[in-house]
Amino acid sequence: MLKMHNIRKSYRTDTIETHALRDFSLEVNEGEFVSVTGPSGSGKTTFLNIAGMLETPTGGEYLLDGDNVSHLNDRQRSRLRxxxxxxxxxxxxxxxxLNLFDNIDVPLRYRGFNSKERRRRIEKVLEQVGLSARAKHLPSQLSGGQQQRVAIARALAGEPRFLLADEPTGNLDSLMARQVMELLEFINEWGTTIVMVTHDPDLARRAHRNIQIVDGQVSDLQRAVAAAEAATA
Amino acid sequence: MFGYYVSLAIRSLRGTPVLSALMVAAIAVGVGASMTVLTLNYMMSQNPLAHKDSVLYAVQLDSWDPNEAYQRSSNEMPVQLTYRDATALLRSDIPARQAAMHRYGFTVSSDDFELRPFSGEARITTRQFFALFDVPFLYGGTWDADADSSPVQQVVLSKATNEKLFGGENSVGRSIDLNGEPFTVVGVIDKWNPSPKIYDLNNGPFNEAEELYIPFGLHRKFEIYSWGNTNGWASGDSGEGYEGHLQGESVWIQYWVELQSAEQLENYRDFLTGYIREQKQQGRFQRPLKFALTRPSEWLVLNEVLSDDNRVLGWLSLAFLLVCVVNAVALMLAKFLRKAPEAGVRRALGASRQAVFVQHVIESGCIGVFGGLCGILLALVGLGTIRQLSFGYIDQVATMDWLMMLAAVGLAILASLLAGIYPAWRVSRTNPSLYLKTQ
Structure with a gap:
């Protein structure tokens, strides 16, 4: 599903060059729920941005569904995203x-669905996250947990095969965090591949697999070696 | 997506009412000021005879001082003719139509004792004036043919004058007194007010059209002098009294001809050449042989109806609009960059840079539409103020037609798009990941 090989990402200022990712290799299979942990500044968010094609790597190869996306132009990357x-x-x-309905509508607009199809999808995901009655509410009228459920609904409306979550429970209390985590697990059971960055070791353990990033490199050596071997084979 | 972007733009404008109002105001003030000046220039440079531009010609003859060229026109020829030259040219049968004319005025009275006598602007002219300039008749028509050369006391009234004197009835055949002399009404023209008054740009190009039209053959009987500009170079008229004035070298007659084919034009050129040569033999026209037949559009330029001052003012108004656009750029930049996090979210959800750019350009276009509408209101206020300050003499040009209103909206949209392109480009180029983590 997702395959990164020797990905490098560096940021350069006039005087300093920072290496956010160095020879970063990782493979995530279809239907997996992978948690990504690591200390602050280790490169977790950079990995997530590259995985989501919000940033382009400085070097290396990134395959999504078998297609090399490293050299796509902005329009192609936006459409894939x-x-x-x-x-x-x-x-x-x-x-x-924007109210909840219109927030969830945003990615569907860029997808080019007609209004009937958009409405069908929005109503469906709102029902899935239990917020059908709040469709016309503004985000500010909801609790943090409810807002995160709307964000999940928005992410799901386009029926993506790959969900990237950047500390999705970081701003929630433990009860709401548990509810959101259960929702993500439920979504994964439907077949959606999930990569979740988190600081919470308990949440990380609930994933199928945990990847640790340290100093811009994957510390799950066993999987990394296996990925590298598979790539060179 | 266009409708979606427009709805987002309106929502965005309503979300920041003060900033939006400032942006609309910046565009509106620039458009209002520039459209006020541009409307004046546009209306002043209108050619009311555009539909006959290929067949009408103003006639100029260089009968001026042998020692010094005429200095008040760019082609160094007087813009009016002498009376004797005008009457000589009238004898030509080459033009399809022709008219000699000048400005005059009468005291007008009628049998209606309740109506106080009033001063009426008049045009002394020949009978083909009306057909030459497509003047529409409400009642009757022009005067008899012999009235151009012999004293026939007939008159054509303007619609307003007919309403004043006869309550708008068909007054053909009725009589009015001009300077105490009886004149028979032979025609009443419909509403007609060319602006600029192209047939006589030398005597108030934006004056109202005349109230009375009087035959040319009455000069000697009433010793009619011009109420308009008279220019001369000779030390005195060539003779005593009024006859000396008529035969003198002062120029005070405007002269127009209609030449409907290249052949007519060529024949008329030959005629004028022959006429000047003949006059030279009689001791007149001592300058090099020179005449001009000028079309209405060129006549407006030659007479500098739109002066250099007007043109400079037009450029200054556009410069002011540019200043307003620069202000709008700064305001839009502030607004769009403040909403950069939202653009980041949209990018994460699948919007391309181009989509984000187009969304923001359309928002700036919406500002332009509102700015244009407000700008039209400001321009109308500006033109109204000019009408008040000018005591009415410029009423006809200080008005905005539909074309200029559309131009105002177009200018506003163009200005706002220009103002919006850079801020929209900036926000579309921002790195979305910068905002997704920090929101």
Whole structure:
């Protein structure tokens, strides 16, 4: 599903060059739920941004569904992102002056669905996250947990095969965090591949597999070696 | 997606009412000021005879001082003719139509004792004036043919004058007194007010059209002098009294001809050449042989109806609009960059850079539409103020037609798009990942 081989990402200022990812190799299979942990500044978010094609790697190869996406132009990457990837953020990132219905509508608009299809999908995901009655509410009228459920609904509306979650429970209390985690597990059971960055070891353990990133490299050596061997085979 | 972007733009404008109002105001003030000046220039440079531009010609003859060229026109020829030249040219049968004319005025009175006598602007002209300039008649028509050369006391009234004197009835055959002399009404023209008054740009190009039209053959009987500009170079008229004025070298007659084919034009050129040569033999026209037949569109330029000052003012108004656009750029940049996090979210959800750019350009276009509508209102206020300050003489040009209103909206949209392109480009180029983590 997702395959990164020797990915490098560096940021350069006038005087300093920072290596966020170095020879980063990783493979995530279809239907997996992978948690990504690591200390602050280790490169977790950079990995997630490259995986979501929000940033381009400085070097290396990134295959999504077998296609090399490293050299696609902005329009091609945007279309792939819209069709295959759903994002969930720590800060929810709902658009504050759009109600829930219109927030979930955003990715569907870029997908080019007609209004009937958009409405069908929006009503379906709102029902799945238990917020059908709040469709016309603004994000500010909801609790943090409810906002994160809306964000999940928005990510799911396009029926992506790949969900990227960046500390999705980081801003929630333990009860809401558990509810969101259960929702993600439920989504994964439907077949959606999930990669979740988290600081919480308990949540990380609930994933099928945990990847540790340290200093821009995967510390799950066994899988990394296996991935590298598979790539060279 | 266009409708979606428009709805997002309106939502965004309503979300930041103060900033939006400032942006609309910046565009509106720039458009209002520039459209006020541009409307004046546009209306002043209108050619009311555009439909006959290929067949009408103003006639100029260089009968000026042998020692010094005429200095008040760019082609160094007087823009009016002497009376004797005008009457000589009238004898030509080459033009399909022709008219000699000048400005005059009468005291008008009628049998209606309740109507106080009033001063009426008049045009002394020949009978083909009306057909030459497509003047529409409400009642009757032009005067008899012999009235151009002999004293026939007939008059054509304007619609307003007919309403004043006869309540708008068909007054053909009725009589009015001009300077105490009886004149028979032979025609009443419909509403007609060319602006600029192209047939006589030398005497108030934006004055109202005349109230009375009087036959040319009455000069000697009433010793009619021009109420308009008269220019001369000779030290005195060539003779005593009024006859000396008529035969003198002062120029005060405007002269127009209609030449409907290249052949007519060529024949008329030959005629004028022959006429000047003949006059030279009589001791007149001592300058090099020179005449001009000028089309209405060129006549407006030659007479500098739109002066250099007007043109400079037009450029200054556009410069002011540019200043307003620069202000709008700064305001839009502030607004769009403040909403960069939202653009980041949209990018994460599948919007391309181009989609984000188009969304913001359309928002700036919406600002332009609102700015244009407000700009039209400001321009109308500006033109109204000019009408008040000008005591009415510029009423006809200080008005906005539909074309200029559309131009105002177009200018506003263009200005706002120009103002929006850079901010929209900036926000579309921002790295979305910067905002997704920090929101």
């Amino acid at each position: 819209n069709e295959k990837i759903g994002f969930i953020f720590q800060g929810f990132n709902l658009i504050p002056d």
